[in-house]
Amino acid sequence: MLGGSERGRVAVLGGGFQGVCCALELARRGWDVRLIEKRPDVLTQAGIQNEGKLHLGFIFSNDTSFRSAETMLRGALSFARHLRRWLDNGIDQLGASTPFRYGVHRDSLVSADELEARYRKITGLARTLAGGGSVDLFGSDPREDVRRLSDSVAGEDFDPAMLSAVFATPEIGIDPEALGDLLRARVRAEPRITVVTDCRAETVEPGPDRVAVRVSMDGRTDTESFDHVLNCTWEDIVRLDQTAGLERSTPWMFRIKHFLRVTAAEGATRRMPSASFVLGPFGDVVNYGGGALLLSWYPAGCLGKSGDISPPPWPRVLESGDAETLARDILDGLGQLMPTLARDAEALLPHARQRGGIIFASGDTDVDDPASKLHERHAVGRRSAGRYHSIDNGKWVLGPMVAVETADHLDGIAR
Ligand SMILES: Cc1cc2nc3c(=O)[nH]c(=O)nc-3n(C[C@H](O)[C@H](O)[C@H](O)COP(=O)(O)OP(=O)(O)OC[C@H]3O[C@@H](n4cnc5c(N)ncnc54)[C@H](O)[C@@H]3O)c2cc1C
Known part of the structure; x- marks a missing residue:
């Protein structure tokens, strides 16, 4: 054209x-x-201060109409195809993150068994929407089964005392800064x-x-x-x-969410899985490869909410003392669920940059409320x-x- x-x-x-x-x-x-x-x-x-997760809908499992999951799947399935046209194949230089594990927190709004059933349904939707042909999604395939990991495999990275189940999913992210x-x-x-x-x-x-x-x-x-x-x-x-x-x-809500970008030596992070902790106000670890990580812990990082016409002038980057406290809180929160991360926390801290971005969505109660509209995005x-x-x-x-x-x-x- x-x-x-x-x-x-x-x-x-x-x-x-x-x-x-x-x-x-x-x-x-x-x-x-x-x-x-x-x-x-x-x-x-x-647009660059985010996790770069190519959502397949699992995070919106509280929407049992599955319209949010379907919306995410449609977006994910066409994402690379459209970018490829605009960037003339330049996106092939962007690597995918390690696939996301979904760790079900013991305080999850939805039980692990129920989530497993909903994840299966989302995979079925992915198969219907993608059909039988090839999928252009940075090497990942949303039609793959979501698997519940055995306790011994899950226990290699995660603390079973804190999580009732860990699922392996085909969901990935790409580095939004690089894109x-x-x-x-x-x-x-x-x-x-x-x-x-x-x-x-x-x-x-x-x-x-x-x-x-x-x-x-x-x-x-x-x-x-x-x-x-x-x-x-x-x-x-x-x-x-x-x-x-x-x-x-x-009603709508603006939220400011702060997180950490870490650029460490590649060896320090090579086998770390990406992870989302669900379902509620928990957090994420994204391992983009090459030593680049994103770490977010909602209770520490979500520092402001507003239902006003415009959000207040929230600082995206905090003063150094506050940024340091936040970094420790994020690593503490995630480290309790992921001992492999806790073990490396002191080594990662000097390589962490604090960042923040605004989230806009319909809803007037937060994600700890199962009835919150924030659990929908269709x-x-x-x-x-x-x-x-x-x-x-x-x-x-x-x-x-x-x-x-x-x-x-x-x-x-x-x-
Ligand atoms: C911490 C965080 C993590 C997230 N993780 C993910 C994820 O993993 N996957 C996912 O799919 N989504 C994620 N999101 C959501 C995603 O970031 C947003 O849906 C999306 O980036 C918003 O669109 P945008 O990039 O155009 O917004 P922005 O980048 O905010 O762009 C809006 C632009 O408009 C400019 N602007 C504002 N007002 C005016 C004005 N009056 N005049 C002119 N210019 C103006 C701003 O300066 C800005 O450049 C995340 C969001 C946050 C904050």
């Missing part, structure tokens, strides 16, 4: 993962894109995309044929009109939607009011799929 005729001008507000995916897909289809980012560079926030580097270079090289940084979208005013965006930059404000406007601002999604007259009927994607489109990907893994669906919608209007 490269070299297609000009379709019109689109403003993409927010240069995170979602905004960049939308910009690349629209540019390929012949749209001229202005990518407006309020920070000095694109891809600095949640961000590839996308940043690509979006800047694309002739149909103009990247405007240090430019904040203030308000949006949809009209019948054009949508006006007021921006502030260098202390000045300016208004420009576009054929379409996409709100991909994540942390500013609710506020901008309101200026455009697009209201939400359900009512996501695009909401439109005419030529204004608000994009809530719900999860990073859904970003490429949502970008393509959004471009299909714009093409449909342009036809």
Whole structure:
């Protein structure tokens, strides 16, 4: 589709993962894109400050309609295919993490036996959605069975006193920072995309044929009109939607989640599995290989929640004393479940960088509440009011799929 005729001008507000995916897909289809980012560079926030897990739906097992799992599977199954088009096979240089083990905490909201049954159902869904052909997912195959590990195998890494079962899953992650580097270079090289940084979208005013965006930059404000406007601002999604007259009927929550990125000597982490501890406010270990780890422990790292229109200006990187305390708390929390990690904690600490990102989701109670809407993530994607489109990907893994669906919608209007 490269070299297609000009379709019109689109403003993409927010240069995170979602905004960049939308910009690349629209540019390929012949749209001229202005990518407006309020920070000095694109891809600095949640789009790279996340775990890079290519969710297959296991984490959303509390949603027994399985619509969240199905949504995740659809995103995961198309993720690499779309990125491959935008990055011309560049993604092949990204390695996959070790596969995720799911450790069922003794305080889990759902029993291990029940989770096992739900995981089986999700694998069945994966088989239906993927069919019998090949799957493009960094070498992993979501159709593989989830296996309950024997106590002796599980006990090599995990503490059976803390976990009622450990499951081996085909779920993997990729390093979102490494993918961000590839996308940043690509979006800047694309002739149909103009990247405007240090430019904040203030308000949006949809009209019948054009949508006006007021921006502030260098202390000045300016208004420009576009054929379409996409709100991909994540942390500013609710506020901008309101200026455009697009209201939400359900409550939402912003959370700031802090975690550790560790770059250690490869030998120190080579055989460490990636792990998610479920189901409730627990944590994750992601081993990307090459000595790169991500460690998160929800009780220590989730330091703020807000149901306001905009989240408060939470610092992403904490003051050094607080960051050190957080690092120890994360390692303590995870180390209790994973003695192999506890054993290496002191050696890993000097190589740990504290990071943080904002999570936006529908719901007004936290994940320790089994009835919390945070356990669902299927009512996501695009909401439109005419030529204004608000994009809530719900999860990073859904970003490429949502970008393509959004471009299909714009093409449909342009036809
Ligand atoms: C700690 C953590 C772990 C996570 N782990 C996973 C995971 O393993 N797998 C998964 O699928 N999902 C995960 N997520 C969720 C995932 O990160 C988000 O769903 C996704 O990244 C959000 O979309 P984005 O990348 O476009 O957001 P962002 O990167 O936040 O992009 C939004 C951009 O908009 C800009 N912006 C904001 N307001 C304005 C404005 N008014 N004008 C102009 N620009 C503006 C911001 O500066 C930012 O660059 C995680 C999230 C967090 C925080």
